[in-house]
Amino acid sequence: MRYGFIGLGNMASAIIRGMIASDRFRPRQIQGYDILPETASALARSTGITLLESPAEAARADILILAVKPQILEGVLRDLRALPLDCALVISIAAGRDLAFLQTWLGENTPLVRVMPNINAKVGAATSALAANDRVSTELKEEAARIFSSVGSVMELPETLFPVFGAIAGASPAFCYLYIDALARAGVRGGMSRTQALKAAAGTVLGSARMVLESGEHPFALIDQVSSPAGTTVEGICALQSLGFESAVHQAVAAVMRRENSL
Numbered sequence: 001m002r003y004g005f006i007g008l009g010n011m012a013s014a015i016i017r018g019m020i021a022s023d024r025f026r027p028r029q030i031q032g033y034d035i036l037p038e039t040a041s042a043l044a045r046s047t048g049i050t051l052l053e054s055p056a057e058a059a060r061a062d063i064l065i066l067a068v069k070p071q072i073l074e075g076v077l078r079d080l081r082a083l084p085l086d087c088a089l090v091i092s093i094a095a096g097r098d099l100a101f102l103q104t105w106l107g108e109n110t111p112l113v114r115v116m117p118n119i120n121a122k123v124g125a126a127t128s129a130l131a132a133n134d135r136v137s138t139e140l141k142e143e144a145a146r147i148f149s150s151v152g153s154v155m156e157l158p159e160t161l162f163p164v165f166g167a168i169a170g171a172s173p174a175f176c177y178l179y180i181d182a183l184a185r186a187g188v189r190g191g192m193s194r195t196q197a198l199k200a201a202a203g204t205v206l207g208s209a210r211m212v213l214e215s216g217e218h219p220f221a222l223i224d225q226v227s228s229p230a231g232t233t234v235e236g237i238c239a240l241q242s243l244g245f246e247s248a249v250h251q252a253v254a255a256v257m258r259r260e261n262s263l
């Protein structure tokens with residue numbers, strides 16, 4: 001199987017590095033085209049993938065992955081429409097560009113998958129959503145999932161849920177970084193060094209996420225387990241709730257979705 005990328009920026013680089021690191025894909029199976037040859041050649045040198053000179057060459061791969069910015073995508077699709085497109089599957093990771101939009105350009109018979117990864121792909125810890133049109137076979141859907149599972153976890157999701165997923169998984173890494181930073185700063189206020197506090201805050205968020213995913217317990221059950229009567233933790237939880245912690249998170253998610261709608 002050959003994998004062709006159009007756009008070799010942040011996301012494509014993370015995905016390609018993840019694919020190779022997973023040992024399930026060989027560098028010689030991966031090819032890519034980018035309008036900016038300098039960045040792309042650094043990626044090619046460090047990974048061993050093949051650089052292409054035109055999108056048309058990428059379109060000859062078995063699986064074509066479109067990894068340009070959403071505002072660039074239309075121009076790329078216009079170019080692709082003029083080509084004999086005989087790849088088995090086209091995958092797009094562009095935020096806010098749905099399958100219907102892709103179909104308008106590539107035709108209803110083109111097997112299409114839309115994936116929404118997040119930036120944590122850079123450390124192999126993305127949480128991605130995947131939706132396919134009805135032309136995609138089970139095998140090709142599994143193949144798409146195999147690509148993105150090399151940079152984290154993948155869930156199949158109805159496309160109607162992509163806007164909310166984009167907010168709670170696409171934008172929320174930034175929310176999490178903000179929380180980690182706030183927690184670390186509180187540690188600094190309490191006398192810890194910045195390095196110690198950041199390590200403690202980020203490590204605790206990482207461990208807490210694993211607890212939620214691996215224990216199978218409801219987050220509130222976990223909160224109860226660490227909230228002893230008249231204890232310290234319950235005081236902190238009540239302070240966060242009375243300051244509108246949950247409401248602030250919901251409003252942030254709604255703000256992301258409103259902005260997405262207006263673009």
Ligand SMILES: NC(=O)c1ccc[n+]([C@@H]2O[C@H](COP(=O)([O-])OP(=O)(O)OC[C@H]3O[C@@H](n4cnc5c(N)ncnc54)[C@H](OP(=O)(O)O)[C@@H]3O)[C@@H](O)[C@H]2O)c1
Binds near residue numbers: 006012034035072093
């Ligand atoms: N970053 C994220 O967290 C994230 C999360 C989910 C989804 N996504 C999606 O992933 C896609 C890529 O995002 P990114 O962050 O990787 O963007 P990026 O770093 O800007 O990468 C896009 C690359 O494509 C190149 N390019 C521009 N026009 C091109 C063309 N006509 N043909 C080929 N290459 C072209 C860009 O070059 P120039 O720099 O010269 O323009 C750049 O190197 C976007 O659609 C985004 O919505 C990103």
